[in-house]
Amino acid sequence: MKAPSTLLFVPGDRPDRFDKAVASGADLVVLDLEDAVAPDLKDPARGHVVEWLSSGGRAAVRVNAVDDPAHRADVGALAPFAVPVMVPKAEHPASLATLAGGLHDDSRLLALVETASGVLAAPALATATGVDRLVLGTYDLASQLGVSPDDREAMAGARQAVVLASAAAGLAPPVDGVTGDVADDERLRDDLAYAVRMGFGGKLCVHPRQVPPSREAFRPSAEEVAWARRVVEAAEGAGAVLLDGAMVDKPVVDRARRILAAGQTQ
DSSP states (O other), rough: OOOOOEEEEETTTGGHHHHHHHHHTTTTTEEEESTTTTTTGGGHHHHHHHHHTTTOOOOEEEETTTTTTTHEEEEEEEEEEEEEEEEETOHHHHHHHHHTTTTTTTOOEEEEEEEEEHHHHHHHHHSSSTEEEEHHHHHHHHHTSSSSSSSEEEEEEHHHHHHHHHHHHHHOOEOOOOOOOOOOOHHHHHHHHHHHTTOOOOEESSSSHHHHHHHHSSSSOOOHHHHHHHHHHTTOOOOOEEEETTTEEEHEEEEEEEEHHHHHHH
């Protein structure tokens, strides 16, 4: 099963939006108990999320950070449900392993890397017990670094770190952070193109209108699929061949097969 390319946040205290988020076509809806919920609404939000999951709703849940007073209650409430759990401010593999041990056996973790310590620990986080994927939280990280989350040069090192850590651990390509201006379609498309070039395989969305462009960005183009087919056909039964004057060997064929696989599952 292909890893989700569109992850749509929905505030946990807005149950009226849960079904609408699912209807948006996002690959994965993320019910948020952390940043999108005011401190005095954490308990009601948790109740809304549990009620919706109990009725058969399917979504991931972003819990509060390990050092937040609400974290333990979040984990306890989610224990009966086999849902993906997004962990904010992931920094310590041992903490992730402990969290995984308190959840349903079939739950998997999305480690949200959004601090300098998290970026430096990305290789260890990617191999931590229960972790299925890394996610980059650009806004919190940029705040800590004292830079703009839109400054690609300043954030390039962090992006490369999570991409490399994911590949080295054999995880699916990581998920890139949000584009904050939901009304700027041009900026979103440009951010998506940059994320694809950097090696990301998904995008955090904060509005349903961001879902269709995000899905399209991570889908191989018709030209890429045609190229991949030609490469696979040309290399069949051969070690290395020339195609259009370029050498085609195993790494090139492997990339072509990944493109074909992505095209078939989206």
